[in-house]
Amino acid sequence: xxxxxxxxxxxxxxxxxxxxxxxxxxxxxxxxxxxxxxxxxxxxxxxxxxxxxxxxxxxxxxxxxxxxxxxxxxxxxxxxxxxxxxxxxxxxxxxxxxxxxxxxxxxxxxxxxxxxxxxxxxxxxxxxxxxxxxxxxxxxxxxxxxxxxxxxxxxxxxxxxxxxxxxxxxxxxxxxxxxxxxxxxxxxxxxxxxxxxxxxxxxxxxxxxxxxxxxxxxxxxxxxxxxxxxxxxxxxxxxxxxxxxxxxxxxxxxxxxxxxxxx
Amino acid sequence: xxxxxxxxxxxxxxxxxxxxxxxxxxxxxxxxxxxxxxxxxxxxxxxxxxxxxxxxxxxxxxxxxxxxxxxxxxxxxxxxxxxxxxxxxxxxxxxxxxxxxxxxxxxxxxxxxxxxxxxxxxxxxxxxxxxxxxxxxxxxxxxxxxxxxxxxxxxxxxxxxxxxxxxxxxxxxxxxxxxxxxxxxxxxxxxxxxxxxxxxxxxxxxxxxxxxxxxxxxxxxxxxxxxxxxxxxxxxxxxxxx
Ligand SMILES: Nc1ncnc2c1ncn2[C@@H]1O[C@H](COP(=O)(O)OP(=O)(O)OP(=O)(O)O)[C@@H](O)[C@H]1O
Ligand SMILES: [Mg+2]
Numbered sequence: 001x002x003x004x005x006x007x008x009x010x011x012x013x014x015x016x017x018x019x020x021x022x023x024x025x026x027x028x029x030x031x032x033x034x035x036x037x038x039x040x041x042x043x044x045x046x047x048x049x050x051x052x053x054x055x056x057x058x059x060x061x062x063x064x065x066x067x068x069x070x071x072x073x074x075x076x077x078x079x080x081x082x083x084x085x086x087x088x089x090x091x092x093x094x095x096x097x098x099x100x101x102x103x104x105x106x107x108x109x110x111x112x113x114x115x116x117x118x119x120x121x122x123x124x125x126x127x128x129x130x131x132x133x134x135x136x137x138x139x140x141x142x143x144x145x146x147x148x149x150x151x152x153x154x155x156x157x158x159x160x161x162x163x164x165x166x167x168x169x170x171x172x173x174x175x176x177x178x179x180x181x182x183x184x185x186x187x188x189x190x191x192x193x194x195x196x197x198x199x200x201x202x203x204x205x206x207x208x209x210x211x212x213x214x215x216x217x218x219x220x221x222x223x224x225x226x227x228x229x230x231x232x233x234x235x236x237x238x239x240x241x242x243x244x245x246x247x248x249x250x251x252x253x254x255x256x257x258x259x260x261x262x263x
Numbered sequence: 264x265x266x267x268x269x270x271x272x273x274x275x276x277x278x279x280x281x282x283x284x285x286x287x288x289x290x291x292x293x294x295x296x297x298x299x300x301x302x303x304x305x306x307x308x309x310x311x312x313x314x315x316x317x318x319x320x321x322x323x324x325x326x327x328x329x330x331x332x333x334x335x336x337x338x339x340x341x342x343x344x345x346x347x348x349x350x351x352x353x354x355x356x357x358x359x360x361x362x363x364x365x366x367x368x369x370x371x372x373x374x375x376x377x378x379x380x381x382x383x384x385x386x387x388x389x390x391x392x393x394x395x396x397x398x399x400x401x402x403x404x405x406x407x408x409x410x411x412x413x414x415x416x417x418x419x420x421x422x423x424x425x426x427x428x429x430x431x432x433x434x435x436x437x438x439x440x441x442x443x444x445x446x447x448x449x450x451x452x453x454x455x456x457x458x459x460x461x462x463x464x465x466x467x468x469x470x471x472x473x474x475x476x477x478x479x480x481x482x483x484x485x486x487x488x489x490x491x492x493x494x495x496x497x498x499x500x501x502x503x504x505x
Contacts, residue, residue: 156348157350
């Protein structure tokens with residue numbers, strides 16, 4: 001029975017998994033990738049997870065800001081395009097989107113698709129498909145937040161900017177977005193944490209990120225508790241780090257007398 | 264200077280302005296008053312193109328606001344506007360609030376813009392506040408900064424939309440004093456306000472609006488002493504009693 005180490009009779013008797021039941025030496029044994037031990041194997045996975053999260057975040061932030069701004073513009077066409085984008089990407093299951101980006105899009109894209117399938121190494125194929133999928137999905141969520149952030153500033157700030165002779169583009173870049181992003185730091189932070197969590201879906205197309213690696217480690221070593229506990233702790237540590245950095249950013253950009261800044 | 268001719272505006276089905284006409288000559292101060300919802304803000308926002316209108320014409324310094332060929336940002340940069348809720352930019356210091364459009368719109372150098380800003384902050388009595396942020400100032404101070412911000416563009420006319428109605432009573436006068444000074448310096452002003460003391464002191468004419476119509480447009484003496492219409496009389500008795 002793999003749940004309990006045979007050398008730990010005590011835990012067998014009490015039917016408890018005590019800390020002593022964990023065999024930490026498993027982390028130093030060779031991993032499925034034989035050059036690495038299991039600990040390094042997982043840490044590399046964390047790196048790939050983080051890389052996917054960061055790549056997707058860049059896509060999500062840029063596309064989300066553009067789509068969110070589009071939804072606040074006057075007229076019919078641009079806001080409708082923005083609304084369609086959000087509905088489409090928010091409501092199709094993430095897994096389906098990922099399969100479309102990985103299996104379908106390269107097949108129906110002439111030239112670029114062939115190059116992608118033949119020349120790009122598999123890990124980068126998975127990374128690119130994952131970035132497109134997670135980036136564009138998260139963009140839909142960020143777009144909604146950017147839209148509501150700009151909306152919360154009301155038409156007053158826009159009017160004040162326009163009344164000074166600034167062009168609409170200038171009002172957005174110089175006033176509305178800088179203020180909206182400040183207001184949105186906490187929600188954008190939780191969006192980024194969600195994104196880190198969602199990187200695990202990339203394991204379904206073979207991307208060897210942390211979740212996938214903890215699963216293969218569990219399988220090859222028969223050390224399920226150790227493998228998944230380690231993965232949990234690594235995800236938690238990453239989340240803590242992100243929250244810490246977000247707090248620092250929030251403090252750094254806080255405005256005196258406004259939104260929790262000092263008087 | 265400002266000429267409003269038969270302007271009508273609809274929000275969907277609802278007609279907010281009904282054939283409104285008014286003139287503001289150079290150096291004149293014209294006060295617009297009227298009950299809530301009568302279209303005062305809508306009308307004044309049409310003057311610098313913040314609201315569009317479906318019928319009629321508005322001319323500012325010989326330029327048609329509704330003409331598609333008009334460079335609206337350029338026109339707006341020449342007409343100052345002050346809002347009920349100040350609308351200072353919260354992420355910029357007082358100084359940067361006043362220099363932003365000078366640099367970005369008029370192309371002034373940072374140095375010129377700062378000089379201008381400091382000079383205007385002195386005029387409105389807030390020279391020491393320039394490194395602070397809007398949220399650190401009182402409402403009255405913020406509104407004076409907003410006036411300075413508009414004046415920094417060297418406007419040919421100023422529009423005010425209820426500049427004191429969001430202020431605590433004890434701060435109203437510090438803002439009105441600045442406006443009186445501005446009026447006396449010869450600035451062309453179109454002011455939506457219920458401060459009849461201000462109107463009596465500096466206005467040349469009073470426009471009374473009700474339900475989207477310009478009901479009266481008369482010199483202040485005759486307006487206050489003997490309003491022509493019942494609607495204006497009722498409105499005056501309501502606001503002058505308190
Ligand atoms: N964006 C809008 N969409 C639809 N109706 C509007 C809009 N803005 C104003 N209105 C309507 O137009 C009418 C005139 O509004 P406006 O704000 O000009 O009145 P006002 O005289 O400035 O009133 P107040 O003294 O309350 O500021 C009101 O009935 C208002 O409900
Ligand atoms: Mg109004």
